[in-house]
Amino acid sequence: MTRLQQLSSMAAEVMTDYQGIDVDRLAALVDSVLSDERYHKRYREKIRSRKTDSPLPLTDCYKAPCEDGGCPIQQRIPEYLKLTAAGELTKAFDVIAFDNTAPTILGVLCSEPCRDHCTRLDIDQAIDMRAVKLAAADGAQDAFVEATAPPALLTDAKAAIIGAGPAGIAAAMFLRRNGMDVDVFEKLEGPYGIVKYIIPGFRITREQIERDYQLAVHLGVRFHFSCDPDYSVEELKKTFAHVIIATGSWGRSPSPVREGTDKTDKILDALDFLWQANNEGGATVGKRVAVIGAGDVAMDCVRTAQRTEGVDEAVIVYRRTEPHMPATQHEVNLVRAEGLTMHELLAPISYDGTTLHCEEMTLSDEGASGRRSVVGLGTFVDLPFDTVIGATGATVETGPYARNGLAQNARGLAEVDASFQSSVDDVYVIGDGRLGPSTIVHAVADAKTAVRAILAREHLLVDYDARPAKVEREQREVHARRGLLIAAINGKAEGDRCLSCDVICEVCTEVCPNRANVAITVPGFADPRQIVHLDGLCNECGNCGTFCPHAGLPYKDKITIFWTREGFDDSTNAGFLPVTAGTYLTRMPDGSVREHRAGQADLPEGMSAVLAAIEKDYAFMFGAPVGAPS
Numbered sequence: 069m070t071r072l073q074q075l076s077s078m079a080a081e082v083m084t085d086y087q088g089i090d091v092d093r094l095a096a097l098v099d100s101v102l103s104d105e106r107y108h109k110r111y112r113e114k115i116r117s118r119k120t121d122s123p124l125p126l127t128d129c130y131k132a133p134c135e136d137g138g139c140p141i142q143q144r145i146p147e148y149l150k151l152t153a154a155g156e157l158t159k160a161f162d163v164i165a166f167d168n169t170a171p172t173i174l175g176v177l178c179s180e181p182c183r184d185h186c187t188r189l190d191i192d193q194a195i196d197m198r199a200v201k202l203a204a205a206d207g208a209q210d211a212f213v214e215a216t217a218p219p220a221l222l223t224d225a226k227a228a229i230i231g232a233g234p235a236g237i238a239a240a241m242f243l244r245r246n247g248m249d250v251d252v253f254e255k256l257e258g259p260y261g262i263v264k265y266i267i268p269g270f271r272i273t274r275e276q277i278e279r280d281y282q283l284a285v286h287l288g289v290r291f292h293f294s295c296d297p298d299y300s301v302e303e304l305k306k307t308f309a310h311v312i313i314a315t316g317s318w319g320r321s322p323s324p325v326r327e328g329t330d331k332t333d334k335i336l337d338a339l340d341f342l343w344q345a346n347n348e349g350g351a352t353v354g355k356r357v358a359v360i361g362a363g364d365v366a367m368d369c370v371r372t373a374q375r376t377e378g379v380d381e382a383v384i385v386y387r388r389t390e391p392h393m394p395a396t397q398h399e400v401n402l403v404r405a406e407g408l409t410m411h412e413l414l415a416p417i418s419y420d421g422t423t424l425h426c427e428e429m430t431l432s433d434e435g436a437s438g439r440r441s442v443v444g445l446g447t448f449v450d451l452p453f454d455t456v457i458g459a460t461g462a463t464v465e466t467g468p469y470a471r472n473g474l475a476q477n478a479r480g481l482a483e484v485d486a487s488f489q490s491s492v493d494d495v496y497v498i499g500d501g502r503l504g505p506s507t508i509v510h511a512v513a514d515a516k517t518a519v520r521a522i523l524a525r526e527h528l529l530v531d532y533d534a535r536p537a538k539v540e541r542e543q544r545e546v547h548a549r550r551g552l553l554i555a556a557i558n559g560k561a562e563g564d565r566c567l568s569c570d571v572i573c574e575v576c577t578e579v580c581p582n583r584a585n586v587a588i589t590v591p592g593f594a595d596p597r598q599i600v601h602l603d604g605l606c607n608e609c610g611n612c613g614t615f616c617p618h619a620g621l622p623y624k625d626k627i628t629i630f631w632t633r634e635g636f637d638d639s640t641n642a643g644f645l646p647v648t649a650g651t652y653l654t655r656m657p658d659g660s661v662r663e664h665r666a667g668q669a670d671l672p673e674g675m676s677a678v679l680a681a682i683e684k685d686y687a688f689m690f691g692a693p694v695g696a697p698s
Contacts (some may be wrong), residue, residue, distance in 0.1 A: 070551025080310055103489075108352050109336035113194055117614075124620025126627060126642060126657060127674040128383055130595045132570035133617035134197065138185035140336035140513035143167045145182055146570045147195055147539050152200050153563030155642055157207035163536055164204055165212060169238040170280045172209060173263055175202030176272045179364075179507040179584045185608040187567050187575060190615060192553050196562050218288025218607055222247030223526045225309035229253070230299050232291060233261030234508045235499025236314030237281070238515035240289040246528050248520075251290045251308070255297040261316045264510065266342045266365075268372050285356075286371065301472040310522050312496045313482070314515070317505040318533050319463030324360035324456060326419035327425075334421045338365050339461035344534040345372045354454020358424055360416055362386040364394035369459050374408060382408060385451075387415040387429050387442050414449060415442065416456075424451045471495075487521030488514060496522070541571045543596070549576075569617070572597070576612035576622035584688070585612055585622050590681040598678055602689060603639060604631035627678050631691045644679060646690045652679070 077204065080156040092117040101107055120137025122432050131137075134145045144163050153158035164171050180199045186194035227243050229236045232254035240250045256262060259281045285291075306313050320337045336351065338361070344351040357373040359366050362384060372383035384403070386393065389412045393400055402408065414426040426449045429442040466480035475491035481504060482490045482497040489496050498514035500506055523529040546568045554565045576599060584605035585599040599622060613621035628643030630636040636645040636653060645653040650666035657672065664670060673680070682689055 070547065070548060072076055072428045074552050075129060088533060091515065109391065112232055113183060113189060115189065115399055117188070118185050118189060118617060119187040119619055120185060122618050124616060124622065126619035126625065126672075127678065128593050128595050129599060129626075130569065130571070130573035131617055132568075133185035134185070134195075135183040135570065137617065138182040140181065140510050141167045143182075144535065144538070145541070146566055147536075148204060149195065149197070149200055149368050149563030149566040150539050150541065150568070151563075152204045152560045153566075155560070157204050157560070158444075160204040161208035161212055161466055164201055165209075165283075167516075168201075168537055169241045169283065169515070170234055170508065171201060171283075172205045172279050173234070173260070173272065174198070174509060174512075175205050177263065177267065177277060181507075181509065186615060187569050187573075187617070188471075188565060188577075190575075191567075195565050197556055198215055199558050200560060200562050200608050205279075206396070207560070209315070210284075213279070213282050213286050216283065216286040218286075219245060219247060219257060222275045225249075225526055226251070226307065226404060227310040227312065227522065228308035229312045229314055230304075231261065231314035231316065231499070231501075232256070232259040232293070233314060233316045233499065233511065234263060235316075235501075235511035235515050236312070237284050237289075238512040239312050239314060239498060240517055241284050242290050242532075243522065244284075244287045244518040246523055246532060248526065248528065251292060253292050253295040253299065255295055257293050258612055259291065259293075260341075260415055262318075265347060266330050266339055266368075268342065268346060268368050270371070270375075271368065291400065297468075299344055299472075301474075301492060304492070309527075310496070311496050312487060312498060312515075312518055312522075313406065313468075313490075313501055314497075314499045315465070315468070315501045317462040317500040319465045321458045321460045321462055323363075323459035325416045325419045325424075330656050334455055335419060336455060336457045336655060337588075338369050339462055341457050345376065346647040351378060352375055353457075356453045357382040357455045357457060358385050358416075358453040359383070359459055360385050361461070362395055362410075363461070364395045364399050365462070366459035367395050367399040368456050370403060370408055371406060373455075374406065374459065384408070384410040385414050385416060385426065386410065386412055386425070389413060389431065392431075413442070413449070415444065417448075419423045419453075419456050422454070423454060424456060425449075426451065464500055464504055479581055488518045489521065494525075524544055538570075541568050543572060546572050550574075573617065574599070575615050575617070576626075579611050580606075581609070581611065581614045582606060585626070586680075588681055588686050590677050592677050593674075598627045598681075600678065600682065600686075600689065601626040601641065601643070603628050603635045603641070603643070604632075604691065627675060629682070629689050642675065 094268055120133050122137060132146050139145060148160040148163045168174055175198055180198050182197050182377055183194040188194050226249040227321055229240050229252045234254050238253055240252050244250045260277050264277050301311055341351055353373060353376055357379055359370040366384060370382045370384050373379055413429045415429050416424055416426050418425045428445045428447045428449060430444045430445055432441045435439050464481060469476050469482050473492060477483050481502060483489050484497055484502055488498050488502055498519040500512040502514060520532060521534055550567050574587045577587050583606045584602045586600050589596055590598045601623055608623060612623055614621050624641060628641035630643060630645040632659050642655050642657045652664045654664040655661050
């Protein structure tokens with residue numbers, strides 16, 4: 069109904085001043101259709117599913133999937149969206165900084181796994197959480213840094229962290245914030261590793277990186293730069309009770325071609341190329357450059373190459389198609405906006421220093437990973453290039469693990485337990501060193517996990533998860549927004565598009581074509597509206613399961629009202645079949661069946677409250693009792 073009101077209002081505004089058809093404007097609109105992003109598949113963000121891993125509870129199932137299941141560090145996303153949109157940047161930044169040790173960097177570079185779960189994806193476009201985060205950081209981080217002072221030390225135990233990248237700095241900040249002394253040892257001359265030395269300055273400025281570094285400095289974290297990379301865990305443990313290894317993915321990518329790998333002066337590794345571009349004045353690459361790969365690093369390479377002196381054309385060569393590119397759609401769009409070519413369905417075979425020999429490919433069936441594989445067509449294309457840059461995935465240098473006696477898995481990475489502790493007691497491995505090449509936000513998440521274990525050992529875990537209070541929202545206002553199409557606003561006002569799923573979900577009621585899922589008011593729950601499933605209206609199309617943010621299926625997992633004995637017997641759902649007035653055949657959550665009479669205290673509290681509410685205010689849901697005249 070809300071959507072229809074919005075559409076009718078828009079139509080009324082146009083119709084009231086109708087003065088005839090503007091043929092020129094109509095022709096211009098037709099001409100613009102093919103170039104308008106909104107009419108291309110890529111406008112719909114490339115996700116497989118919005119679902120998360122949480123089981124669907126019988127009651128109180130509302131959740132903000134962006135935060136719970138989408139964000140690796142579980143930032144209170146709806147909170148900072150609302151606060152930022154309201155102009156309360158200081159409060160918004162307080163919420164962000166509680167979980168996020170690199171708020172500016174992640175405000176610029178975050179891979180935004182939260183967007184994959186945003187409910188707005190099924191309405192228009194996901195909220196630009198990253199831009200909102202940056203708006204809060206721009207408005208409040210400097211004052212936050214100046215007000216930060218080193219907290220008191222609460223233990224004599226000290227921690228050593230190897231690596232001052234996002235994972236290492238996050239671990240240092242979480243430890244120091246909670247009362248432990250920390251030293252960080254870094255082989256480079258400054259902090260933030262690949263973020264500072266590899267990612268191009270046109271994506272993130274050095275001033276933005278420095279702003280996040282100062283958060284750690286003001287907390288009292290000690291940094292030691294230009295350290296010997298051949299660290300010794302044994303030596304460190306003589307001084308430090310805990311050691312965290314947080315080194316990044318600095319190893320070379322595999323060669324981008326199977327043949328012609330002897331042309332080492334013409335085949336560059338992505339990290340080598342970006343290091344030279346960012347720290348050594350650039351590389352000499354000729355006039356035509358091919359970048360093999362399609363991740364974010366590949367996008368950085370092709371944009372950097374096009375900016376390199378002497379380059380006429382830099383292109384992407386990729387064996388799949390754009391929807392299957394591992395790069396975020398935002399980065400792909402930037403490459404497109406700069407007019408750079410992306411050659412799809414080409415698999416490089418050889419390179420002789422001047423010609424890249426490729427096989428044409430076609431997409432095959434979807435594999436177990438969810439990505440479609442490719443099959444060679446047996447036809448070939450030769451493309452002239454002066455330089456080929458391999459950006460097919462960096463690697464982790466695993467030699468230090470073996471040298472320090474850490475057990476390694478089949479990939480050469482350190483074997484760790486659930487808290488990321490290695491085979492050596494009190495030595496933890498986090499970030500890329502544990503995961504392989506990954507994202508900044510996952511590195512911060514790793515740090516939170518390892519630090520939680522260390523703080524528990526030192527009996528310092530008291531307030532580690534004590535978050536700021538939630539922002540209260542008016543349910544009526546939230547409901548009114550849920551039916552509206554709202555174009556992306558960007559900046560701090562973007563938060564006004566948030567559907568506040570941490571207050572109201574009810575997606576299953578909105579997407580059911582038969583209205584078999586109903587939200588009813590039930591007192592006494594965290595969520596005042598509970599979902600009830602009406603078996604008699606359901607044809608088990610599965611639509612609600614597709615859109616539910618939980619792993620479960622609402623038509624299977626919610627309290628169900630049955631209208632017939634046949635429907636009850638054919639189902640495994642927990643719920644009620646009215647037999648006579650006040651008497652119900654009841655299936656319990658454990659699958660057992662019993663007869664329940666009004667007034668009996670033989671139901672779980674949640675089921676009892678839902679049944680009482682239906683009897684009081686929604687008795688029409690029961691239909692006619694079994695055996696009653698119709």
